[in-house]
Amino acid sequence: MRSSFLGFNIATQGLYTSKTGLDVINHNITNAANPAYSRQMVNQKASRALPGNNGKGMLGTGSEVVGIHHVRDFYLDTKYWKESTYLGEYTAKKTQLEQLESLFNEPSDSGFNTVFNDFFTSLENLNTNPGNEAYRNSVKEAAISLTGYFNTTASRLQRQQQDLNFAIKTTVEEINSIAHQIQNLNRQIYGAELDGSAANDLRDERLYLVDQLSKLVDTSAEEVTGANGKKEFIVRINEQPLVNHFSVQTLEVRPRKDQKNPEDMPDLYDVYFSTGMKIDTSHPSFRGELRGYLDLRDGNGTNGEYKGIPHYMKKLDRFVQVFAAKFNDVHEKGYDIQGNTNIEFFAGTTAMDFKVADAILQDVKKIALSSQPGQESNTEVLHQLIDLKHDQGMFELGEPGNYMEALISELGIDSKEAKMFEKNQTNLQKVVENQRKSISGVDLNEEVAYMIKYLQLYNASARMITVIDQIYDTTINRMGV
Secondary structure, eight states: OOOTTHHHHHHHHHHHHHHHHHHHHHHHHHTTTOTTOOOEEEEEEEOOOEEOGGGOSEEOOOEEEEEEEEOOOHHHHHHHHHHHHHHHHHHHHHHHHHHHHHHHTOSSTTSHHHHHHHHHHHHHHHHHOTTOHHHHHHHHHHHHHHHHHHHHHHHHHHHHHHHHHHHHHHHHHHHHHHHHHHHHHHHHHHHHTTTSOOOHHHHHHHHHHHHHHHHHSOEEEEEEEOTTSOEEEEEEETTEEEEETTEEOOEEEEEOSSOSSTTOOTTOEEEEETTSOBOOTTSTTOOSHHHHHHHHHHOBSSTTOOBOHHHHHHHHHHHHHHHHHHHHHHHHHSBOTTSOBOOOOEEOSSTTTOEEOHHHHHOGGGOOOBSSTTOTTOOHHHHHHHHGGGOTTSBTTBSHHHHHHHHHHHHHHHHHHHHHHHHHHHHHHHHHHHHHHHHHSOOHHHHHHHHHHHHHHHHHHHHHHHHHHHHHHIIIIITTO
16 A cells, blocks of 8 residues: 655655755856866656555656766767877977977078078188288188087987987876876775765876876777676776776886987987886887877888988988088199198088087187198189089089978978978867767756756655655544535
8 A cells, every 4th residue: 555645755756856866967167168178967757656556557656866977979089089199299290390390490580591602702802812811810710610519409409309309208207196096096986886876076186187198199098897896997098907996017218328310319218017018109000109209209201201300410411411511522633822732621510510620729820711732812612612502413402401401391391291280180089079079068058947946846846745745644533624
C-alpha cells in the first residue's frame, strides 16, 4: 500500500532536483571565463515507480539526480591536441627565424651590403693615390669592418644556438612539471571517485594540462580500465608513456659527447627518457615547440633536415673561406711598397675567426698593389683585387655579393614560410577550438534559459507542496465541520 504522503515526497524530490540543477548552473556561470572548465549538466531520471492499485499500471514517484557530468567530446579533444602540437612547432620556428633575420642586420647601415661595398670603395679610392697612407689606412679600417660583420654575425648565431639549447632544457622541465601535475591529479581523481562519483572539475583540470602539454610535444591521452576495474589515465609523447596513471617517466637532457655539426657549440643537449632511452627526434610524430627548438638549433639543411643555425653558420663560413682564399691568391702575387711579396691580406677559415692579417694591421705599407717590385704607381694587382667584387666564377651563384644576397633571401623565405604555416595552423586550431567550445563551453544565454526553467520547476514543486497541504488540511481538519 502506498504512503498517503506520496505526493509530498514527489514534490520534495522535485525541490531537490531543481535546486541541484540551479547549483550546477550557478557553478557553470561562475566558471564561464575559466579556460580549464567544461560545462556540467545534471543527470536526472524518474524515480522507481510503484505498482498501481489492483494491478492498474505503475504510479510514478517523482525524479532523482543520479549524477553530474561534464560535457566533452574526446574526439575533438584529440584533434585539438594534434593541431596544438603543430602550432607549437611553427610558432617556435617563426619566432626564432625572425630573430635570425635580425642577426644579419639587412638592410641597414651596418649590414653586409654596406660594409662590403665600403671595402671595395676604399680600394677604388686607393687606386687614385696608391702611396697615400691615409687611403691605405682607410682600406685597413674597411677590411676590419668587413671581417667584424662576419665575426659579430657568427657570434650572435652561436649565442642564439646557446639560447635555443637553454629553451630545450626549459621545455623539458616544463614537460616534466606537467607530467607530475597530471600524476597528482590522477591520484586525486582516483580517490574522489572510489564511491562512484565523478570528479568533473579535477578531470577538466587534468585535460587542460594535456592541452598545455600538446603545445610542447606530440601528445596523446586515453582512459583505460585497470586490473582492479577502476579507470586509469595514460598520457603518451612520441608514442612512449609519459604518465602511466600513478607513475611518471620523465625526460632529461644530457650534454652531447660528440658534436653533430662542426659549427655546433660544445655541450649541446640531447633529450632522453628517464629510462635512458634517447628520444627519437626523427620520428614522424615528433612535433611541438620542442621539435621547433631542436630543428633550429641542429638543422644543417642536408638529407632533408631543417635549415637551422648550423646551416646558416656553414654558409657564412663558406663565404669567408672562398672570398678570403680568392682575395689572398691575388694579393700574395703583388708587391708592397718595399718590394715584398707573398703577403696574406685576410686570415681565418671561419666567420668567427675571420680577420685582417697581422702584417696588414701592423703596417699598411704591406698592402700589395703592384705586379712588379719597386713600381709604386703600378696598380695592376689592385685592379685585380677590385675586380673580385664582380667575379662571376667565385661562387656557384656568381659574384660574392650575390652569394650573400641569396643567403639572406633564403633566410627570409624560410621565415616567411614559417609565418604562413603558423598563421594557417592558428586558423585550423581555432576551428577545432570553436567546435570544442560549442560542446564544452559555457553559453551564458543558454545557462540563463536553464536557470529560468529550473526556477519555474522549483516554484512549481513548492506550489505543489502547498496544494497538497491544503488538500490534507481540508480532508483532516475541515471535513464534517
